[in-house]
Amino acid sequence: MIENQESQNGKINNLCKKDVEDKRNVLKELCTNNADYFSRDSSENGQRLYISFLAMNDAVDALWPKISNIEAHVSEFDFDEETPGNGYRSYLHVVNLAIDLAIDLNKKVLFRRDSVLFRKTTLTKDVESCSHLLTSLDICLKHLETLLTWSDKGNLFVREEHTPEELLTKCGEINQHCFYGRHLGFQYCDSLKNILQFIALSMTLFSEVYYSQGSLISKATNSVMSTTKYITDPEQRARRIVNISQNAEVDFCKAFWFLSETELMNQLPSIVSNSVAVSKVIFLPPEPLTITVGEEEIEIPVPSSHIGQKPIQIRLISHKIRSGMLGTKNKTQLEPPAKGLLIHCHGGGFVAQSSKSHDGYLRDWAKDLDVPILCVDYSLAPEAPYPRALEEVLYAYCWAKKNSSLLGSTGETVVGAGDSAGANLLLCTTLKCLHMNIPPPNGLFVAYVPTGIHFLPSPARLLCMMDPLLPFGFLMRCLKAYAFPDRKSKRKTTNSNSDTESFEEISESDLLELQAHKSPISDTSDTLTYGSLSSNVEDVNNGNTADLTVSDVEKQQKCVSEFLEKYVLESDTETDGAKISVLKQGSSSTSASNLDNSIQNRVSAMVSNLKNHFTKFLGATESERSLTGAEKFLDLDVDTQSNMVDKFQFTVPKDHFLSPIFATDEDLKKFPPVRVLSVHLDPCLDDCVMFAKRLKKVDNNVKLDILNGLPHGFLNFSLLSKDAYEGSKVCIERIRELLNLDNLPPPQ
Structure with missing residues (x-):
């Protein structure tokens, strides 16, 4: 399977120049043919087609010198010959896919233009969108040529004398709308295109509800009307997405991504993924912790930045129940401890998600790797910016190293694994360990990790101009929320164990909001509060487990869970590998035949329910309020040219605990x-x-x-x-x- 992926990479990065040149000639011939045909059509759509085919032809001519220039240098930036890949190559690949798209569209017009069933209006919009796409890609390649002159050989990041503001000023010329309209997701694999289009549509619908005023009924009515508008008019959807990206606050990003945390979406892994024997939430109290290295006792700092000392939430996932695990009282037929332990940190741009939103693949990992997985649900920005999350991950890692037996592992091999923001935190935690003389993990796996929290100009960073999941505005807001928080709302920091002394500026609702990033815990959840280590270790080793109590944090999370009480599937727990689905009173029972439905049907039903709950969820959590400045910009009747340079101009220190790319050799x-x-x-x-x-x-x-x-x-x-x-x-x-x-x- 890995060999197959390497074969695909070879096809991407070793396209024969003759094949590319042949594609160019085919496209130009098709464009010329179609342009000549519609030059004689005096109707409005006929003339629009004629102009679009001419524009497409011109865009191809403009692209080619830039493609040749970039191709001459692209191999200088690869990791090695066996792993060709960098932002320059990515753009060449995207351009190649756009040319394929244009060829297919030209052929469709060519073969249908004389038919009585020729849908001229629809195809006119498709052709116009495609011509805009090629023109925008030409501007992108122009920026890449600029980056080539700004960087040293082999360095994908520009020299320090060139600022991000320079690049942002130039990026203002790029028409982002064409990447979020009719051809949204054209650059991705077929199995993801529909998913990405649904997410984009969901984002627009969610924004309508999030920023609307009025009663619950009026919000629901507006949501239904918006659904039709954004499905039937991709240009409206594209405009909305670009406006959201440029103007929505980070709170919108958090709220939208929080949808993956609902109990409704949490049912998906239990339906289609591997079952697990253990999925426990554990709260580590903020108490002194030391770790022994040789003859030295190293004190681990208790996390206290920004929000004071609070319990740290971790989740233990295991495919098997192993000897020594917390909560194994009266368990029989226990597996021996595993030699390995995986420490996982989730992604989410430092501002959203938790281990529960990553539960789908973590279940598969737990089974296939056959080791316990300890997930760290670190606190999130902007309420808990840098270095709070790093402090919590370091503390949780050291606790796990010291107490691996309580997690069903001997701790012989501890590996860190994370994606995106979580991967960044693991790299920075490793640096912290090295500086504190703490043994680092035995290995690190990091997926699509941002190693520079600055907006470092590079070709790949420009891909966020067309990314449906991580558009430019979202990326910048996440980085700013984590690394450059609003100083006006900075919380007091204290080392006191009091939960109130460090919260002079935080209300009770703020605390609930801070905890909202955690996975909601229902009454049937398997939740542990890890008490005094000295008392629990002895009990566990004797086969007994100390009494478990519900923590204050759990009570706060329950408030969030109550918002979702009308969902059909309330909770899913697993005991010794067996799943137990608890249905809300009044819902129909689940028959065995339902389990035979295809994954697609089950997912579609859940997605449909999720759309219906957009309005209900927000109606329960938001009171009526006046529109903010950002919300007014989101009005589709307003076509603002926002100044992204002013909006995202902030300076992040070159701290290698923040951006590991600055770590020393x-x-x-x-x-x-x-x-x-x-x-x-x-x-x-x-x-x-x-x-x-x-x-x-x-x-x-x-x-x-x-x-x-x-x-x-x-x-x-x-x-x-x-x-x-x-x-x-x-x-x-x-x-x-x-x-x-x-x-x-x-x-x-």
Whole structure:
């Protein structure tokens, strides 16, 4: 399967120049033929088609010199000859796919234009959109040529004398609308195109409800009307998405991504993924922690930045119940402890999601790797910006190292694995360990990781101008919320154990909002509050487990859970591998025949319910309020040219605990073996390539994989897309290598 992926990469990155030249000639011939045909058509649509085909022809001519110039340099930026991939290559691939799209569209017009069933109006819009797409890609390649002159050979990031503001000013010329309209997702694999289009549609519908005023009934009515508008008019949808990206606050991003945390969506993994014997939420109290290294006792700082000392939420996932695990009282037929332990940190742009939203692929990992997985649900920005999450991950890692027996592991091999923001936190945690003389993880697996929290100009970062999941505005807001929080709302920091002394500026509703990123816990959830370590360790080792109580944090989370009380499927728990579905009173029972439905039908039903709950959820959580400045910009009747330079102008310090790309060579030499995985269409691709190149330069045991056709965050779609599922299998293989490094030779 990995060999097949490498074969696909070879096709992407080694396109024969003759084949590309042949495509260009075919497209120009088709455009000329169609333009000549419609030049004689005096109707409005006929003339629009004529002009669009001419514009498409001109765009192809403009693209070609830029393509040749970039192709001459692109190999300079690869990790190695066996792993061709960087932002320059990605754009060449996108242009190639756009040319294929244009050829297919031209052929469709050519073969149907004389038919009485020729849908001139629809195809006119398709052709116009395609011509805009090619023109915008030409402007993108112009920017890439500029970046080539701004950077040193082999460096995907520009020299320091060139600022992000320069690039943002130039990027204002790019027409983003064409990437979010009729041809949204054209650059991705077929199994993900419909999913990405649904997410884009959901974002527009969600924004209508989120920013609407009035009663619940009026919001629901507006939502129904908007559904039809955005489905039938892709241009309206594109305009809305671009406006959201440029003007919506980070709270909107959090609220939209929170939908993956609802109990409704949490049912998906239990339906289509592997069952697990253990899925426990554990709260670590903020108490002193030391770790012994040789004869030295190292004190681990208790997380206290921004929000004071609060319990740290972790989740233990295991396919088997193992001896010594917390909560194994009266359990029989226990498996022996595993030699390995996986520490997982989830993605979400530092502002959203949790281990529960990543539960789908984590269940598969737990089964295939056959080791316990400890997930860290770190606190989120902007309420808990840097360095709060880093403090919590470091504390949880050290606690796990010291108490691996309570997690069903001997702790012989501890591997860190994370995606996106979580991967960044693991790299930074490793740096912290090295600086504190704490043994780092035995290996690291990081997927599509942003190693530079700055907006470092690079070709791949420009891909966010067309990314449906991580548009430019969302990326910048997440980075700013985590690394450059609003100083006016900065919370007091204290080392006191009091839950109130450090909250002079925080209301009770703020605390609930802060905890909203955690997975809602129902009454039937398997939740542990880890009490005094000294008392619990002895009890567990004797086969007994201390009494478990419901924590204050759990009560706060329950408030969030109550918003979702009308969902059909309230909770799903698993005991010793058996699933128990609890149905709400008044709902129909689930028959055995329902379990035979296809995955697609079950997912479609859940998606339909989710759309219906957009209005209900927001109606329950938002009171009527006046429109903010950002909300007024989201009005589709307003075509604002917002100044992105002013909006996103902020300075992030070159802190290697924030941006590991700035780590010294001496630190990188001490890193454990690292496996880096990214995708050709990832805005963070260049971050991954450059970090892997730096590790390789200091002779680290590093390997880089770059997958084809998948978006940033593809692991969250592994249950819905065959290609994303195959990508998850590559991740499993790389983690397995790290768990068994003693049996494998270093990569050549």
